[in-house]
Amino acid sequence: KEWMELDHLVIVCGHYKGIDERFIDLMQPEEVSIGDFVLTGGEVPAMAIAxxxxxxxxxxxxxxxxxxxxxxxxxxxxxxxxxxxxxxxxLEPPSVLLGGNHAKIDAWRKRMALDATRRKR
Known part of the structure; x- marks a missing residue:
């Protein structure tokens, strides 16, 4: 969220093995990872960040x-x-979502989001 407040943002993405360490030493960029996996280049993560x-x-x-x-x-x-x-x-959606009670729907969504976060993180 803080990046959207910037007037300019430069995303430098490496290819294959990364970025020359001298660039990192000289520019001291904020390094960002989108996950623990290997790609052939930084273009896809750069697009995801953008x-x-x-x-x-x-x-x-x-x-x-x-x-x-x-x-x-x-x-x-x-x-x-x-x-x-x-x-x-x-298969049908849970009945709470079909009932029209927005307070109950919001509570269900929050509960399911908390449950998904606990299970997957």
Missing amino acids: DSIVRLLPDVVGGYASVEEDSFYDGLLDCPRYTRPRDVRG
Whole structure:
């Protein structure tokens, strides 16, 4: 979130083995990892970082309220999501989501997000 407040942001991404250590010594950049895995270059992580910043800017995703509901915004993983049709091979969304009680729906989403975060982190 703090990066979206910057006037400029330069993302330097390595290719194959990384970035020349002299660049790191001279520029002292903030180093960022998007996870413990190996890619052939830093272009994909750079795009992921850029996208995660840009979507926080006004009018990019249709409204800041949408961003505040996103996974990770509050440090939690997302709750399960359900779309149409209502029945998919005999599986339906939890009844609380179909009842129209927004307070109960919000409580269910929060509980499921906490549960997902505990299980997956």
